[in-house]
Amino acid sequence: MQQFKKFCIIGGLGFAVDSLFFLLLNQMTDNIMLARLLSFWLAASVTWLGNRIYTYNHQQFTDVFFQWYKHMLTAHFSGGVNLLIFWLTKDTLSISIAFCLGIFVGVFSNYFLANRFVFVNSSA
Helix, strand or coil, X not given: CXXXXXXXXXXXXXXXXXXXXXXHHHHHCCCHHHHHHXXXXXXXXXXXXXHHHHHCCCCCCCCHHHHXXXXXXXXXXXXXXXXXXXXXXXXXXXXXXXXXXXXXXXXXXXXXXXXXXXXXXXXX
């Protein structure tokens, strides 16, 4: 349970990065989906680093790039659901609600995949 709490703290940081950059980028472009994708990619990289340093700091990892790559794959899998929900609800709900709804749907998927695919102890 402690690990999930740490994961959620880092997820909260990712949410803040995602939100801030989405709002900024949305003001800079007329393409709302481009703004959403760019903010997502930045937030996914921030959560990888945060989880590596904080949530899974008790584990030994060897290949940093490969781990980041696996994290980005799983983030895109869960992010695909995130973006689909955002896309489907953005016209019927407020943008803020659609944005949050998409993010919350991906939390458990991300946690499951992080534990079983991304942050697997390389010394095991």
